[in-house]
Amino acid sequence: MFRFIIAFIAGKAAKTVLRLLGRRATHFPGKLAVKICPDFLKYIGKPENIICVTGTNGKTSTCNMIEDSLRQDGLKVLDNSFGSNTLAGISATLTDGVNIFNRPKYKNLVLEVDERSSLHIYKYITPTWFICTNLFRDSVMRNAHAEYIFSMINDYLPKETKLILNADDIISSRLGSGKNEKRVFFGVDKLEGEQTEDYNIINDGRSCPECGAEMIFDFKRYHHIGRAHCSECSVKTPEPDYRVVRADGENMTVVYGGNEHTFPVINSAIFNIYNEAAVIALLDQCGYDDKKIADFMSNIHITSTRYNEIKVGDTDVVCTMLKGYNPIACSRNCHTAKIRPGNKSVFFMVDDIHNEQDDSESVTWHYEADYEALCDESVKHIYISGPRAVDVKYRMLLADIPEDKITVGRYEKDIVEKLDFSDIDTLMIFYDMHRYDRLVNEVEPSIAAKFAS
Numbered sequence: 001m002f003r004f005i006i007a008f009i010a011g012k013a014a015k016t017v018l019r020l021l022g023r024r025a026t027h028f029p030g031k032l033a034v035k036i037c038p039d040f041l042k043y044i045g046k047p048e049n050i051i052c053v054t055g056t057n058g059k060t061s062t063c064n065m066i067e068d069s070l071r072q073d074g075l076k077v078l079d080n081s082f083g084s085n086t087l088a089g090i091s092a093t094l095t096d097g098v099n100i101f102n103r104p105k106y107k108n109l110v111l112e113v114d115e116r117s118s119l120h121i122y123k124y125i126t127p128t129w130f131i132c133t134n135l136f137r138d139s140v141m142r143n144a145h146a147e148y149i150f151s152m153i154n155d156y157l158p159k160e161t162k163l164i165l166n167a168d169d170i171i172s173s174r175l176g177s178g179k180n181e182k183r184v185f186f187g188v189d190k191l192e193g194e195q196t197e198d199y200n201i202i203n204d205g206r207s208c209p210e211c212g213a214e215m216i217f218d219f220k221r222y223h224h225i226g227r228a229h230c231s232e233c234s235v236k237t238p239e240p241d242y243r244v245v246r247a248d249g250e251n252m253t254v255v256y257g258g259n260e261h262t263f264p265v266i267n268s269a270i271f272n273i274y275n276e277a278a279v280i281a282l283l284d285q286c287g288y289d290d291k292k293i294a295d296f297m298s299n300i301h302i303t304s305t306r307y308n309e310i311k312v313g314d315t316d317v318v319c320t321m322l323k324g325y326n327p328i329a330c331s332r333n334c335h336t337a338k339i340r341p342g343n344k345s346v347f348f349m350v351d352d353i354h355n356e357q358d359d360s361e362s363v364t365w366h367y368e369a370d371y372e373a374l375c376d377e378s379v380k381h382i383y384i385s386g387p388r389a390v391d392v393k394y395r396m397l398l399a400d401i402p403e404d405k406i407t408v409g410r411y412e413k414d415i416v417e418k419l420d421f422s423d424i425d426t427l428m429i430f431y432d433m434h435r436y437d438r439l440v441n442e443v444e445p446s447i448a449a450k451f452a453s
Helices: 001-019 028-036 059-072 087-096 114-120 145-155 272-284 290-296 327-341 364-368 391-398 410-414 433-452
Strands: 050-056 077-079 106-113 129-132 162-166 183-188 215-222 225-230 242-247 250-257 260-264 307-312 317-323 344-347 378-383 405-411 426-432
Touching: 001 028, 001 087, 001 290, 028 087, 050 059, 050 114, 059 077, 059 106, 059 364, 059 410, 077 087, 087 106, 106 344, 114 145, 129 272, 183 272, 215 327, 242 272, 250 272, 250 433, 260 272, 260 290, 272 290, 317 327, 317 405, 317 433, 327 344, 327 364, 327 426, 344 433, 364 391, 378 391, 391 405, 391 433, 405 410, 426 433
Parallel strands: 050 106, 050 129, 077 106, 129 162, 162 183, 183 242, 317 426, 344 378, 344 426, 378 405
Antiparallel strands: 215 225, 242 250, 250 260, 307 317
16 A cells, blocks of 8 residues: 555656646656556546446547537546556546545546556456447557457456447457346448448458357458357347447437437448447436437537548548558548549558657558458549558559559658649548647648649
């Protein structure tokens, strides 16, 4: 306990100093506290209601929607949006959330939790509600494979925690099976006009997780997302308690409690439909009626750091954040580019900016991404920047994309000078989160200046 007191004082002091310096988004106070007291999370005061969100893709957007909804209801919410989602960042968040007597200043806590950090977090924190958006391959050097991450989360989830899971994900939907008493599921039916993908390189749901026999997909949306059953045993994807049965650009219809409920669509991309369905499930379970939830959804907008669409001249410029080292996030965006109406160009800024110092980034994940989706007549140009631009170009050549469509440049400014807007309706910019500052400070102003001149 003595070590905790020292760690607590040090963490609080570090927070104060950093705040005075105007540096809010840092996990350093938590890192310092954990170094002094490794089981710091065991003793730090915790809010009464704790919602944890994890998953390979979508956890930040889902957390943001939850936080916005609760705050619209007038609730004070503590979150880790200004810190990291690992042990140090969460420790820093909780340090900021208590007074000098270690008493919580908030009743509600929403945490984004890195999947690999589960063993450190759930050992000391028991979430009231836990949401898992999905589990895919991600950062192979760090995370190995999806089943490994599944085991890490499942082994450390407290049995008292109530789970909200993706029914269409044969991997993450098994979390808490036989252990957690309360599990509810959200899913998305095959939507009108929706086309499944036949070019996905990755499908980690081919084999039954219990007996190893072939999984039969009654409907496969992409990769291993869909409705499936084992060809030999009783394993199958669960029936959703919250079923999205219709969705267009403005509204989505969700069936639960025996009735249909209509909500505004925050973003019509299918992965965002899943995220919104997860939030609707949580809010319903927390006692909000459908009208209140619809009001929340109508006032939520995806933060511009994740998605932004502007008009430059006659061209739509669509900027979408994707997750580097993550073939699924990259594949989803490639598919979005393929199906977007009109002619388009795609600008990739996906290299981790931290690797510009040593160029040590692994390129293996590019060979699992569905760049084949871009081998389409409507995709007129592909631009690639970053230290691994040539490696990405070679991968795209293997996808049968004509070489004369591909332009590479070491730095973004090199690419902006070569952008051709003469034959396109849309420029789609896909960027890693670490390149956001470069996007808004260099790329977007340069594009605007190019048109102005």
